[in-house]
Amino acid sequence: AAIAKADAKLGVDEGQTRQHARLLFLLGIEQIIVGINKMDSCDWSETRYNEIKDEFIKMVTAIGFKPKKVPVIPYSGFNGDNLVTKSDKCPWYKGWKANLNPTTVVEGFTILDALDKLIQPPKRNPEGPLRLPVSNIYDIK
Template identity: 45%
Template sequence: GEFEAGISKDGQTREHALLAFTLGVRQLIVAVNKMDTTKWSEDRFGEIVKETSNFIKKVGYNPKSVAFVPISGWHGDNMLEESPNMP
């Protein structure tokens, strides 16, 4: 899927995390978008949190201090107000 492409060796997600850390960004919030396409799957959200946590730890971030927020930009879910659809 799109997440796998972004986190792959040449993916933009990896590049952006590394660039942010290199430039001195020490606080990170990860918005996990397109949750609507997974029918708000808690399992899929968990997979993405796990894989992303493993990667950002290698970059230098402490995954325990990073907020992971499930959202749907298309529907506006969980962006400004808490959504009942989210895992």
């Protein structure tokens, strides 16, 4: 699982948002949460939120993600709005809704809600071989 972040000022076209979303899909990550950060910088504009949300959903759909499984959450990391508790600064925001599976729909308002209700740990085979990532090799003499 991953949280894909878009900047309310820059949108989806600027920065590395598209590359990051494509890498997530290529790495086999199926569960993503889209967070639109810095909403305080655009005075919690509903128009700006919808603009970025529509653009982001179009992009992740083209990459291969299922849009009904992707919640889009406006937040401000600096002020803590919509991270743990619902913010009163965006009365227009009615929360997110996403399909957990074909028969179950989950809803919430915050990033924490999405992490708690939507993200499921991958199935692991406890009898399978142990695999560990290696990031560096040191030659000790």
